[in-house]
Amino acid sequence: MxxxxxxxxxxxxxxxxxxxxxxxxxxxxxxxxxxxxxxxxxxxxxxxxxxxxxxxxxxxxxxxxxxxFTAAMRDALPPETLLDEVLAGPVEECGQRLVAAFLQRWETEPTRDKLRSILRSAVSHAASAEVVRGFIAEEVLDPLAKTLGGDNPRVRAGLVGSQLIGLALTRYVIEIDPLAGVDAAHLARVVGPTVQRYLTGELP
Known part of the structure; x- marks a missing residue:
């Protein structure tokens, strides 16, 4: 079949x-x-x-x-699975769950190599960066923001995307210390509240 x-x-x-x-x-x-x-x-x-x-x-x-290129991203970061993990729990903790789920994929081989190859291409070529932005926004973050029901979901999705991509870039591609060496679970607890505010908090 x-x-x-x-x-x-x-x-x-x-x-x-x-x-x-x-x-x-x-x-x-x-x-x-x-x-x-x-x-x-x-x-x-x-x-x-x-x-x-x-x-x-x-x-x-x-x-x-x-x-x-989009299929390569979807293979490395299946949006449906990620969203299921993030939404499986209290709304007030979805920011930490999102960061934890995102980092977990970067911490696991062979997914790390898949994501690293995509991100390296994105940061060095405008065309691939546009495809990455579109995928993350349209298939992951826009649906999440809309499901949570906040105002300005596209703005919220963009803010979350900037946080996650920046985190992945500094930790896994450029490997800037001490961020590169911080325990992933601890990092999720630190960054999670910021992502939570982007998702459900009041935006100025």
């Missing part, structure tokens, strides 16, 4: 020319290429060459380079 992972985004018909294993191979190659060459320096053909598959298979699964 064909699963959701076996199908490319935006396509639901036609003979499946590849397997979920082929899809995973393409995603691994894409993350490698994006990390080494940035978003602008990667083409679907170059990813296909690295993955040793037909370029048509990359198009079949992902449609476009943006679709491929």
């Amino acid at each position: 064909t699963t959701q992972n076996d199908r490319p985004a935006g396509r639901r018909t036609g003979r499946r020319p590849g397997t979920s294993e082929s899809r995973d191979t393409i995603l691994r190659a894409a993350r490698q290429r994006f990390a080494e060459h940035g978003y602008d320096g990667v083409s679907l053909r170059s990813v296909a060459k690295t993955a040793e598959v037909d370029p048509a298979l990359v198009v079949y699964f992902f449609d476009s380079k943006e679709g491929l």
Whole structure:
């Protein structure tokens, strides 16, 4: 039976020319290429060459380079799972749960390598940064802010996004001390109240 992972985004018909294993191979190659060459320096053909598959298979699964980059992010940071974790508890503690869940993914291999390759591409290339911002805002933070019911959900989502991306950049990519060495659970307790205020507190 064909699963959701076996199908490319935006396509639901036609003979499946590849397997979920082929899809995973393409995603691994894409993350490698994006990390080494940035978003602008990667083409679907170059990813296909690295993955040793037909370029048509990359198009079949992902449609476009943006679709491929977004799929790589979704693979590393599944929004549905993250939202379920954040919303599973008292509203007044969702900020800490969000930071804890976010850090937990960065603390775990192979997810850390997946996220690091994406973030390195984003900070060095404007096009990939735009895709990352759109993914985090539209698929994770906008739905969270709207579910919590606060005013100005897009502003709240943007503030939370700036906090999380900045935290990941300084801790896991640039590795600035002492932030890089602080225990993740402790860091979630420290940063959580700030994220909570962004999500549900009064904004000036």
